Amino acid sequence: xxxxxxxxxxxxxxxxxxxxxxxxxxxxxxxxxxxxxxxxxxxxxxxxxxxxxxxxxxxxxxxxxxxxxxxxxxxxxxxxxxxxxxxxxxxxxxxxxxxxxxxxxxxxxxxxxx
Amino acid sequence: xxxxxxxxxxxxxxxxxxxxxxxxxxxxxxxxxxxxxxxxxxxxxxxxxxxxxxxxxxxxxxxxxxxxxxxxxxxxxxxxxxxxxxxxxxxxxxxxxxxxxxxxxxxxxxxxxxx
Numbered sequence: 007x008x009x010x011x012x013x014x015x016x017x018x019x020x021x022x023x024x025x026x027x028x029x030x031x032x033x034x035x036x037x038x039x040x041x042x043x044x045x046x047x048x049x050x051x052x053x054x055x056x057x058x059x060x061x062x063x064x065x066x067x068x069x070x071x072x073x074x075x076x077x078x079x080x081x082x083x084x085x086x087x088x089x090x091x092x093x094x095x096x097x098x099x100x101x102x103x104x105x106x107x108x109x110x111x112x113x114x115x116x117x118x119x120x
Numbered sequence: 121x122x123x124x125x126x127x128x129x130x131x132x133x134x135x136x137x138x139x140x141x142x143x144x145x146x147x148x149x150x151x152x153x154x155x156x157x158x159x160x161x162x163x164x165x166x167x168x169x170x171x172x173x174x175x176x177x178x179x180x181x182x183x184x185x186x187x188x189x190x191x192x193x194x195x196x197x198x199x200x201x202x203x204x205x206x207x208x209x210x211x212x213x214x215x216x217x218x219x220x221x222x223x224x225x226x227x228x229x230x231x232x233x234x235x
Contacts, residue, residue: 037221039222039223041223041225046228047227047228048124048211048213048225048226048227048228049165049211049223049225050225051222051223051224054222062222095163097163097165099165099223101221108153108155108167108170109221109223111164111165111166112164113162113163113164114163114164116163
């Protein structure tokens, strides 16, 4: 596609449920990033993939958060046993191998935990 | 670790006037990129302008320009001839040139444009 696509756009879940958020990066982009954006704040880094390899997961807030990119394209961010503090917008971004090129962001998934 | 600070949570500007958004950052690196992103209510993060730290010349994109002061670690955004469509959250951001390119964002400035 022309841009980074994320689904669903909105997700409402009850506390304790598991959720899965999907990111389709721009075709050919080797780098993929997940960010978490709390209400009224700037995005914060969660994790980074280069192709299928997860090279940095230092931003994941707990072991309830898990991300994968098994074929080096589509990525899924999974949150287990959701808690209210997980409510946020989750942004995905991708970029090419050319380090001079900026990241392209998707529209994000707004997750609300009740 | 690098940090980005935006000291103006909210700003407003009259339509057709000029406004400047402030940003400071902290880093021990000499080579890096700086960005201004715009995020309207649609949530999409839109790149407004970027600056390479090794370039002394300030970047300009149509009505948007920056004042990059490397020694002071300051990176302000000037919007000229403000338009209603400029109303959004503006994030200053930093990206290292080393290793991979994780972006570090500031807390944002909410810009309102008054007709």
